[in-house]
Amino acid sequence: MSAETVTISSLGAKGDGVAHGADGPIFVPFALPGETVSIARVKNAGTIMSFASTSPDRVTPPCKHFGPDGVGGTCGGCSMQHLAAAPYNAFKRQILIDALKSKGIDAPVAEIFEAHPHQRRRLVFSARRRDNDMVIGFMQAETHHVVVVEECPIASPGLVSRLDALQIIARAAGADHFRITVTETLTGLDISLDGLPGGLSDRARRDVTNAVLKLKDIARVSANGEIIIEPHKPLLDFDGARVVLPPGGFTQATLEAEAHMAALAAAHIGKAKKIADLFAGIGTFALRLARKMAVHAVESDEKAIKALDFAARNTQGLKPVTAERRDLFRRPLMTSEFKAFDAVVFDPPRAGAEVQCTELAKSQVKKVVAISCNPLTLARDLSILVAGGYRVDQVTPIDQFLWSPHVEAVAFLSKK
The missing domain is CATH 2.40.50.140 (Nucleic acid-binding proteins)
Known part of the structure; x- marks a missing residue:
């Protein structure tokens, strides 16, 4: 040193x-x-x-766990609370611009859709046994030390106000260390305990069940994907379609960003009659778009596609929705299959959709919406589509992860 x-x-x-x-x-x-x-x-x-x-x-960080001097404090949850809003937003937008330029893509980049405090409805905590008790919080950067949090300005009030309930459930689980994913739903908190070696013991199952029965506003607790107790189905709303979130299931981190991304997609697609929604998850975009057009939703996760299909079949006023379970990394939709669609929406994991974009690039689909949580793989995928004759009309950066370097994006493409 x-x-x-x-x-x-x-x-x-x-x-x-x-x-x-x-x-x-x-x-x-x-x-x-x-x-x-x-x-x-x-x-x-x-x-x-x-x-x-x-x-x-440089500004004073709003959270005491970050440290008043703005050099990080102990909590590893945020990394940029010390930077003022305008340069922070410009920094995130520039990440996207640089990623696009790295692949030779010269496209208009809109102003960023900003994240604001108290919007996050999904958080992942760490739980660890310490001095014969369980502590929950966030991992200090580059350590295995759990920093107990008493406040969290990025999280919704509904999450922060139930930190005591999370600790009660963590104690009942009885394991030495694990993760707790908490999602705020319409019917209460969905709590997923993951990383439990061997799952929960019979005694721990009883203790968790008894603890939840004494608590309010808990929709479900699952452990390693298995439901332990479910007082209420954890429901999410996608423009009137109610979806039961599968145990450990993925949903967007903030409702505001989710709704904005869906609105952007709908605006670009316009009056398309039938679209394909690839990597559709639980129907975040498919079920909203089905208010105006027929949708074929494709997703590899069995629980997610079943949740989407059930919601579609039990929601009035939707255009036809078909659901297909398919691994698009190993078996992408082929060029010939795209003849059935006027537009395509895809929202892959961080690895992107390279194989799928290779097939899509050869199609004659007129409009494409690419949604991504990774600017680098998005730029690669867009370059494949551009090489196939698509034009990138606009890219909009989306912030869901306040005071972090993570940025998402929605890209509009068209082909004449």
Whole structure:
């Protein structure tokens, strides 16, 4: 370890300050461009010891767990609370612009759809036994230490107000360490306990069940995907279609971003009569779009596609919805199959949809909406479609993960 003073020139892709040393870049978490800082350096990583000058873009973090001096505190949940809103939003938008440019894509990039405090309806906590008790919170960066949180300005009030209930359930589970995924639904909290070696013991099942029966606003508790107790079906609403979230199932982190992405997709598709929704999940977009057009939804996860199908069959006023379970990584829709559709929406995992886009690029589908949580794989997929004759009309960055370097995007494509 060595001590030195550096000046920060830019922000890296993970939100770290970047200084240029004689032997290459130095990454300094929680430092901002224009700041001169004294650091303790190990290889190409620096830890702030003191400031010689600070940026006018530096603000006081709103959460006590982040640390009032804006150099990270202990909680590993956020990394950018020290940066003012305007440069923070510009940073996220630039991540997307840079990813597109890396693949030679020159397309209009809209202003970012901003995230705001108290919007997150889904969080993943860590639970760990400590001093004969269970603590729940977030992992301190680059450690196995769980930081107990008493507040969380990114989370919805419905999640923060039930931290006590989560601890009661964590104690009842009886394991030494595991993850707790909590989703706020219309009918209460859906709580998924994951990473439990061997699942829950019979005694733990009874203890969890008895604990939940004494608590309010708990829709369901599952362990390693198995339902332990379900006082209420955990329901989500997609424009009037009520979907039962499968145990451990995925949904978008904020309702506001989810609704905005769906509205963007609908606006680009316009008056299409039949569309394909690929990597459809539980129907986040398919069920909303089915208000105006027939939808063929394709998803590999059995529980997710069954939840989508059940909701479609039990919702009035939808156009026809068909649901197909299919692994699009191994068996993508072929070019000939796209003849049945006027438009395509796809929202793959972080790995993207490279194989599927290779087939889609050869089709004559007029309009495509690409939704992605990974700008790099999105840029790769868009480049495949562009090579096949598509034009990227616009890309809109979407922020769901406030005060983090993660950014999502919705891209509009068309082919004449």
